[in-house]
Amino acid sequence: MEPTSTPPPAPTSPLIPLRSKFETVMPVRPDDIDMNQHVHNSRYFDYVLAARYDQMARCYRMPMETFLAHGFGWVVKTAHVQYKRALGLGDVMIVRTWIDAIVKDSVTVHFQILRQTNGKLCADGYFDYTMISLATGRGETIPGWIAEKYAV
Amino acid sequence: MEPTSTPPPAPTSPLIPLRSKFETVMPVRPDDIDMNQHVHNSRYFDYVLAARYDQMARCYRMPMETFLAHGFGWVVKTAHVQYKRALGLGDVMIVRTWIDAIVKDSVTVHFQILRQTNGKLCADGYFDYTMISLATGRGETIPGWIAEKYAV
Amino acid sequence: MEPTSTPPPAPTSPLIPLRSKFETVMPVRPDDIDMNQHVHNSRYFDYVLAARYDQMARCYRMPMETFLAHGFGWVVKTAHVQYKRALGLGDVMIVRTWIDAIVKDSVTVHFQILRQTNGKLCADGYFDYTMISLATGRGETIPGWIAEKYAV
Amino acid sequence: MEPTSTPPPAPTSPLIPLRSKFETVMPVRPDDIDMNQHVHNSRYFDYVLAARYDQMARCYRMPMETFLAHGFGWVVKTAHVQYKRALGLGDVMIVRTWIDAIVKDSVTVHFQILRQTNGKLCADGYFDYTMISLATGRGETIPGWIAEKYAV
Secondary structure, three states: OEEEEEOOOOOOOOOOOOOOEEEEEEEOOHHHEEOOOOEOOOHHHHHHHHHHHHHHHHOOOOOHHHHHHOOEEEEEEEEEEEEOOOOOOOOEEEEEEEEEEEEOOEEEEEEEEEEOOOOOEEEEEEEEEEEEEOOOOOEOOOOHHHHHHOOO | OEEEEEOOOOOOOOOOOOOOEEEEEEEOOHHHEEOOOOEOOOHHHHHHHHHHHHHHHHOOOOOHHHHHHOOEEEEEEEEEEEEOOOOOOOOEEEEEEEEEEEEOOEEEEEEEEEEOOOOOEEEEEEEEEEEEEOOOOOEOOOOHHHHHHOOO | OEEEEEOOOOOOOOOOOOOOEEEEEEEOOHHHEEOOOOEOOOHHHHHHHHHHHHHHHHOOOOOHHHHHHOOEEEEEEEEEEEEOOOOOOOOEEEEEEEEEEEEOOEEEEEEEEEEOOOOOEEEEEEEEEEEEEOOOOOEOOOOHHHHHHOOO | OEEEEEOOOOOOOOOOOOOOEEEEEEEOOHHHEEOOOOEOOOHHHHHHHHHHHHHHHHOOOOOHHHHHHOOEEEEEEEEEEEEOOOOOOOOEEEEEEEEEEEEOOEEEEEEEEEEOOOOOEEEEEEEEEEEEEOOOOOEOOOOHHHHHHOOO
């Protein structure tokens, strides 16, 4: 995965701080292709997951290991994927993600998956994550110092 | 997959014909479990896919092969999954699906995934599918005789 | 997975105690099919894994959980798979496995995967497993009481 | 996947032409990790497949598409994998493959998977492939012009 990043757009209002969009470049693997000769629908979830792991470490400077070390984890509450154009064998994609809302114990992560050769949108959507305490398995209010990491 | 089915509830209005809910019973496979010791999020998508293939053939009497033989295919436009309780190693699930809307070239399939031992809801959501012509790759108005098959 | 089992064949020699062959019945899932319209080669590994989990609990009366509770785990050292006939969409298979050698810290598990409708052999091979101590991560001599469980 | 390649070692005999070893660099994806916190055993198979697709196009100048255009395909007859050290989350690997024998309709592809950071061997083994005619599904003698492509 080769890192790239897009600077955050100019904020349109001081009340709505906009957050950076980050990008991860990844190849389609042959085992991702299904009987329809396209990337299997469920693999788009996995591409976003891979991009988030990459970007947590590289862009937010807070890899999953740090969350775990603090006794925190993330669970997906909702996944929403809109399929626009199928990726196929040999394709390389850009997975762009950004956070738009941090509310109590939850974060919404938006994503777009683009074909690298022409920049066309192949899929977009969002994931709602809840931060949990690993000890209790229950949602935990996201502390200020983590929200700040995510404020870039 | 052991077949079971729920009879359709009594229609509440002659204007809103309610459709049957069908069920497929499936085991979690060990390769479905991820590093968090639960079924990997994207596998729920595959469970619904497996249930639909089973139910298309067994419940609607129109297996995917029949669609293909008529030059039709299905593509997913939107996937929406809400995670409630994680499935784990050794679990057996019931995947219940039903159709609520057929509009032009599209069908909305709702689903619930329940743990078999206690009937608790583990995930629910919906998939929007578009019927395409395999020749053109474009959406095709769903003909009456197919809509009728889906009217059970 | 519906359980079935084959009684062990009559021993041909008192010096070579033969072990039972056990069987697990499983369906191919649509997400197992790859771009060649057949079950993806690597999924056969996963079918054998699923059959072993089932058979450890059901046939050897010693589920993986018991191994873990004793501080033991299993790691694969060698996988050898011979592909004879491809499984495809809608197929149901029988996964037959048996142990032939327990040597110090290792067990060889043989397998055959058969198409259920006609009993034809689709794949066979073996896996060498090493029993490890979870505490050290190193191979551990298989104790007599475990070898006995496996002597059925 | 970033390309690299190793020049072929000096031949030890004019009768045994040695072939080049090619390398593909790939990251572990989070969805490759299983409940044991390591790359799932069957994914090593997929890594070798991905490396071969890359190397067929980039190193042998004969991508899979060219085989298909000539009416040829490849099927795996035997897979043999020896696991040495587990790959884990965040690892980047080098997948090195080379051909050692072309006999009639078959090719043996050897592989090694190395951890990029320290060059340690994580897995090795081989795959026997048969070239088939897509029209008949049967093994086809590998023509001279293809064998030559593979003689680099």
